[in-house]
Amino acid sequence: MSFIGNAVGSITGSNKQAKAAQEASNQQYEATKYATDQQKQMFDEVRKDQQPYMQAGYDALKQLMGGMGQNGQFMQAYNGQDIYNDPSYKFRLNQGLDAVQGGAAAQGWLLSGATQKALNDYAQNFASQEYQNAYNRYNADQTNQYNRLSNLVGLGQSAAAGVGNAGMQTGQAIANNTMAGANAQAAGTIAAGNKTANNFNNLLGIGTAVAGMFI
Template sequence: MTWVAAGTAAVSIGSSLYSGNKAKKAAQQAAAAQAAAANKAAGLQSEAFTNSGKLQSDAALKGSGLLSQGYQDSNRNLTEGYGQANSTLTSGLNSALKFQQPYANLGTQASGLLSKGLEDGSLTRGFNMSDFNADPGYAFRKQQGMDGIQSSAAAGGGLLSGATLKALNGYNSDLASQEYQNAYNRFGNDQANAFNRLSSTTQIGQSAANNMSNMTYNNASNIAGNQTSLSQLISQGLLGSANANAAGITSSAGFNADALVNSANAKAQGLYNAAGVKANSTIQQSNINNQMLSDVIKSGSSGIGALVGRYGGGGKTS
């Protein structure tokens, strides 16, 4: 080998080693840039997911609190509404009972009198002579007949005669025979009339009391129904509002969470892309530099060989 060839070979070897070292460093720099970008992107995404989870968790807790408060408000409103309805019904019932109470008292009195009449026999005894003698119609006719006979006898001068006494006895006997049935009928009629009048009056009062009681109680029932319906409507409104608020908070948190994640993904992708471009640029620049160095070495190898041959002796080696 000549010194020229040896010099040229040495320069080529040095150039290759230098180019390989530069390529290696460029690859290492590109890999380091990509790794740093990946780490930073992973950090951004991790932070975004953490913030997104916290945002959604906070929203879920807040929505749950709103729903819980809504149910509490609804239950309290329903309880108050039913309490008012029950109070109204109770008031209506008490008012109805006030109308019934006088007739209930009258029934109690009648029941007491009935029990007393059954116990002492006054309601179970039959018509007797004392009742007959106490009959006003019989007593009146008897007195009128006797006065007529005595007046007639006195006018004829035979007031105390046996004929007068016989006439009086005959009259009394005939009158008693005639009036006993009448007195018995009047006794029964008077009792029936008294009972029927009292019963009719009681029925009229009972009917009026029932009507007033029904009107009062129905009115109270209507008011209670209105109060209950209103309470239910208010409760439904409270629950609906709580559900809407909770849904709105949850939806908003979901949108914000998605925005955080999407933003982090976009930033991470940007970092990946930038790192890739930078890595490719570094490698490409290294390749360009190596190519330029190779070209320079190739173009200058002949001159270098001549210089080596000139100053190195230019001889061949065995």
């Protein structure tokens, strides 16, 4: 009878151990699910925070590519006639012409041919001197616009790269969590299977022992 008692005790003990193993595996599985949810939320927050910078870079890239297109502003060569549209050129030219006319008027030569020639000569010489200055200003303006857009593109690119890196890390972490959860559930299933097998063997032993008592 002691054998039967031991067998029954063994069945009871194995049931408790299997139940504890199953509960532990379930807890581990739930923990991996929680960790996955937290990591996903963190990634979503990173992506949300970086979205304005990525959008700024995207918009700047569209402008930059438009400016670099066939008829884009950054592909336009400087036109010598552009000097006449330069506000600073016009201002200085008018100041110089006014000075020539003022000097001629003071001497009573305002409407003379010499005054008209002096005005024409001044305008031509001034245009020649100012051409390089106007060209430099044009290039500087183009360069400044390009650099501003390029900097925004770089900012957006860095933000996108950061989100991509965070996405890869999150994906790897979620994959690891999934494997850990699967392993935990598998361990619980194996423990339950072992418990069933042990119980069957113990019951078989009890049956054999009981049968032997009546032989």
